[in-house]
Amino acid sequence: MSENTATAAVAPTSGPPDGGRARRAVTGILGSAAGRNTGLVVALVLLCLVGVITAGDRFADVDNLLTILRLASVIGVVSVGMTFVITGGGIDLSVGAIVALSSVWATTLATQSVANDAHWSALVFTALAVGAGCGVINGGLIAYGRIVAFIATLAMLAAARGLAEILSNRKTQIVNVPGFTAFFDASVLGVPVLVIIFVVVAIVGWVVLNRTTFGRRTFAVGGNPEAARLAGIDVRRHTVLLYTLLGVCCGIAAVMLIARTTTGSSTHGVLYELDAIAAVVIGGTLLSGGRGTIAGTVFGVLIFTTLSNVFTLNNLSISAQAVAKGAIIVVAVLLQQRLARRGDT
Amino acid sequence: MTSSGTPLLSVRGVVKRFPGVTALGGVDFDVRAGEVHCLLGQNGAGKSTLIKVLAGAHRPDEGELRWQGEVVSFDNPTDAMRTGVAAIYQELDLVAGLSVADNVFLGHEPATAGFTRRAEVRRRTRALLERLGHPDIPADRDAGRLSAANQQIVSMARALSRDGRLLIMDEPSAVLDQDEVRTLFRVIRELTAQGVAVVYISHRMEEIREIGDRVTVLKDGRTVATGLPAREVRTADLIKLMTGRDLEYAFPGREPLDPTAPVVLTVRGLAASGRFSGVDLTVRAGEVVGLAGLVGSGRSEILEAVYGARKPSAGTVEVDGKRLRRGSVGAAVRAGVGLCPEERKSQGLLLDQAVYRNITVSTLPAFARFGFLDSGAERVRARELTTALDVRPPGVDRAVRTLSGGNQQKVVLARWLLRECRVLLLDEPTRGVDVGARSEIYELIRDLAERGVAVVVVSSDVEEVLGLSDRVLVVREGRVVHEGPAQEIDESRVLDLVMGGTAA
């Protein structure tokens, strides 16, 4: 998981010819986590080059970069949470629906009147609490109800969006909480608050996954749940915590979407589950669990949103974009497998 | 029963090596048509590997197989079946959800233009079941709903459906009760009367005497005796053949146990329904207690229950006089209990993760401040331990997967060393560990005991149990049938007890 892995893997083969050593060193670095990110950086740089070549200054412009980042922020926060769940050996198909439900619940007339009477943060707390609640239910069903994650979250996908439709009566709910809108519309030193939130979530996510007991246990639970259990980790409790964490991320994303659209709606967040899973997987997190990288996920999100931006700048259709996205996923995963195999030998 | 002339199958000088281990080091024997040929050997003697070689699941590295005098080589189980060799494994491999008939013809369904001729499948299945003396098994029943005994019959029908001439049965009686065993023997006798040969693997002397014609004994991957008459040979001789020492493991010497050492682990009346019952066990600080028994005797389950990984139906576990919450691994670990599980790879290790992470996984809070880990400190401690245990190759950032079995086991041990646990439960500590590393692990276990840890060792290797332990418990069919100091019992007596025989 660090430079040491690479050197350790290279060291035992004594005295290869110079060219071989260089090649080995290269594959060794590529095989390490840092190397996987190098691959993603290269991909992102290539995409940006395409953007600059095809759209010139329109692409390489501060405003355009901020546009990309704002677009990346909402799905990025969900993807960071998704990285935890997938690293812990799970999957969550309900994130889009949870975003919708949180956005609706946080913008009901009741919530808004509380927000206006007390403080606008009531709206934020409602969204986070609803997200966390959905996460607890997901995690509880999976860990204690022993329902396969795919099925449990599929059920949540249907139920949460349905509940969002009932709560909102399928109408778009408009936010009239001035304090809320003012706060999230602002920029700090030219950087929009939404982007700052994404950056903070990503950094906190990285620290938690790589530097805390919780993160280490996530790797253990995802890598081998039985071994983790026999090592004394409370796997079920940890599973619930993972889904709750993702639920909170969905709540944050809902707040961001409310701020961006000044609305809550049962149609928010459609297909976010697929976008998030795709970003996590091309980032290098193993879908079967046990290996995960927040940095990779962030690159994954940026690659997809930059792609979308380049297509928009060139007036290309969403359909062509979907085809390109599919191709990127396949290439990224194939490449990943290749590198993983080299890493083993 | 035996006929002269060319043997149906002859095995000559078969060698099979796995990385770091030679599983078969030269096996020779013949199987004649119409005989029941028993294979005998301790766990780890190479029986399972041999079965897989015969059934085409492994290719031998050296040696040859001859089928009716012709040299044959099997690339895969289908090849073997086509020739007429079929194995019936202990873990029955029927597909639950498919009917009996579908299971019997799975993979070679009689079909016209892709459509299975269902009537023919059923008719031929019925005929096969009749031939096996079990016309009572409905061909349309879901195979998953049959009893273990009937599933075995269906597996045999499957072998015969491919015109099997040689059936290999791996401890078929392990999952059967007495009546079912009797029925199985009747079926085997009928088959052999029809000229089918059976290679029969079992630990149970009385079964070998009853059904077997000839016996081949394996030890450490080699044939040590072959063609012995099953009914005449003395049990004592067989046991001596199985255990006779070609390879010595150096068991560390031990200090006499301090009789005043405090009792650390107390187990009273522990039971798990259907697995074991009435288990009492006390272990003092510095004591090593061995549990001897066959696979399936309940010995591993006892360890799991003590550790809280399996919820007991009755009984209590106390560590240092404090009762543990039932069925809670967390409680056991907090009280200072550690377990090195039987299936090291699937239960013990995070294979793709670094050595140091595997070592610290049970002790994370000790390296954390407010939840933040000091991975530098983790690596330092892990490095100290791996150096002390001589884990090779060194390097705590290397993935555990890249280590050999013995070094992987050392990593698991290091985890509990780091935790400074009071009670260490070891399930098959040397399985898959090569000879050289075994001595080191024995040394380590002894070391731990001398530091005051209470150790419980489970092993199928009787020699290992006796060599390591101060005290030995023998488990058979979920009950402790013997308890006493290790010096007062010898290997053949233990073997006799675990197999339930009455050899002198």
Added chain:
Amino acid sequence: MSRTRTARAGALVAILVTGVALTACTGNTPDTATQTGGQAGVKVANDEPGEKVVIGFSAPAADHGWMAAISAAARAEAEKYSDVELKVVEGTNDVNLQISQVETFINDKVDAIVLLPFDGAAMTPVALKAMKAGITVINVDREFDSPFAARSTVLGDNYGMGVSAGTYVCEKLKGKSDAVVAEIAGIDSLPLTQDRSKGFADALGECGLNVDNRVAAEFTVESGEKAAANLLQAAPRIDAIWNHDDDQGIGVGAAIKNSGRSEFFLVGGAGSANVMREIKADNGLHKATVVYPSTQGADGIRLARLAVQGKSLGDLVEVEVPRQVELFAPVVTKDNVDDYLPTAFES
């Protein structure tokens, strides 16, 4: 939504105007436009190339024939003007992505944005941002919730659709006071469906009829088939059916064909080319359809161009382009189908 109602009064003028805009775009050349009664002189002046106008266009995913036609018509309209450069970003139902598309237009400093939002309210903030950046925003079909978010708004008339359909049914069934009228609505919880149904019921009420059987589908072919099959089971005799949407009408037609019934006539909705061809051939149950113009986007392009170039709508005395244009929902029958077929959408 109540703002829509108050806005309606202001749209009175606009309806008048739309007649011109609509006929203008039914004709492929200015000549045909002249024939259908526009004031030739003014039109030609408006059509003459002026300063270059860059227009950004964004609409939801083309998961319905009507929606696909919206983009296609907008593109086709822009082609006609040498002074219009159109940037089309196509089809998304993710408001987050649609917002970023509009942001890209803002970054590009386009002159105008024609926006058919996936969700009018959700797209309001970014539309406001565009207006603040000095960009002319033309809102199409789904209304923003702030009057400041768009320079002009082009709307279909859902209530009017219902009225047109009801009025036509009344005429056809004149004198049959016991006639059975059925309705196959679209997604029932949507305000637009409720508006259409209300208009239909109101118009029927004028001639003493009412809706005897009502089912709701979901604007898709399968849902239309299912709803119609249920309806035909429930009502043994029917004189007239109004189906809100010609896309789901394909399913409705299939269900009717399966039932073998033909004692009634069918009035369509939205105005697909399929249905119009059937009306023209007069060989099916469809006798009429009510247009919900799929040329709204194209109208938006025209308005955007005029607004940016500072031109007025030809027939108005007014100097500026109006705030709101509410399109008329005409009934298309065998008699006038040729006028509408060219702009009808393909399912």
